[in-house]
Amino acid sequence: MTRRALICGVGHYLPERIVENSWFEDKLDTTDEWIRTRTGIERRHFAAEGQTTSDLAIRAARAALENAGLTPEDLDGIVVATSTPDFTFPAVATMVQAGLGTSRGFAYDVQAVCAGFVFALANADAMIRGGLAERVLVIGAETFSRIMDWTDRGTCVLFGDGAGAVILEAADAGQTDRGILACDLNSDGRYRELLYVDGGVSSTGTAGHLRMQGNLVFRHAVEKLAKTAHAALDKAGLAQDQVDWLVPHQANMRIISATAQKMGLPMEKVVLTVADHGNTSAASIPLALSVAAAEGRFQQGDVIVTEAIGGGLSWGSVVLRW
Incomplete structure (x- = not known):
């Protein structure tokens, strides 16, 4: 049979600590209005002391x-x-495996920064299509509050912590038109300096802090996100007017709005969580999928496009039918 990977379950978790924009006002030269106007972010969640990425996952x-x-x-x-x-090391996935109380199957991590979940989803989809697995749990989880420079107002106000998860299950493509229809993945290492962390095991021996050239990232994001979404739709044999929902990486409102406009989609078809979560990097798309599903926004058969861009630069998209 020709196999296809269907989403059969979704879930998410956000740390209990909610940090409003006003929290930054006595620490940085910024205001709630400044953050809202430029990013659309109103609040985000931060992991508690001692709470790890695997805990959230x-x-x-x-x-x-x-x-x-x-x-x-x-x-x-x-x-x-x-x-x-x-x-x-070891991989967060192995700690999730142990935390769930199972030793069955494989567990490993994928690192593509904010595009990580799209890359992981495509990876799991390929394994299911290739017959290497019947069900795969795919998680995006981050504690970006651990790598913030709290003196840099251009970055530290943007990010939050959280985790989202989906379960992919094999199905016969001859029996259903649901599931992942197409993926498009891209990277270009020439743009490393636009978005990176200034530390690492073999360079500084430290975790480092996130550094970003926001204006340049914005320009690349709008162009590349719309392009990868159209590429995935072409692979799926679909037109943009057949898209029911866009579930984008929740970086900031300006990027999301500009990308939707380039795709010819009204904002009513865009799932937005950036105001409440901030940028949760690899967790943002599965978080948004889980929240929207819990709200009953998706109907069986809906065509959904997810797209993301992150450090590398790495970017990509997945088209699926709910």
């Missing part, structure tokens, strides 16, 4: 399993997209 995983009516033993593998792992 495990909670999101449990929520997705419950949503799917499955147990950890039903999984053939776990793929976690993150740029903020608990340790250099």
Whole structure:
């Protein structure tokens, strides 16, 4: 049979601590109005002291399993997209596996920064299509608050912590038109200096802090996100007027609005969580999928486009039918 990967469960977790924009006002030369106007962000969640990326990922995983009516033993593998792992190694995915109480199958991490979940989703889709797995748990989880420079108002107000998860399940493409229809992945290492962390194991021996040239990232993002979305739609044999929902990486409102405009989509068809979550990097798309699904916004058969861009630069998109 020709195999296809369907989303059969979604879930997410956000740390309890909610940080409003006003929290930054006595620490930086900024205001709530400045942050809202330029980013659309109103608040974000920060992990508690001692709370790790794997902690968030495990909670999101449990929520997705419950949503799917499955147990950890039903999984053939776990793929976690993150740029903020608990340790250099082992992979966060192995800690999720242990946290779920199972030793079955494989578990590994994917690192493509904010595009990480799209890359991980495409990776899991390929394994299912290739017959290497029947069910794969795919998680995006981040604790970006651990790598912020709290003196840099251009970056530290943008990011938050959280985790989102989906479960992919194999199905016969001859029996259903649902599932992942097409993926498009891209990278260009010449643009490393636009968005990076100034530390690492083999360079400084430290975790480092996030650095970004925001204006340049914005220009690349708008152009590349619309282009990759159209590329994936072409691979799926779909036109942009057949798209029911755009679930973009929640970087900031200006990028999301500009990308939707380039795709010819009204904002009513765009899932937005950036105001409440900020930029949660690899967690932002699965978080948005889970929130929108919980609100009942998706109907079976809806065509959904997800797209993201992150450090590397790396960018990509996935088209799926709910």
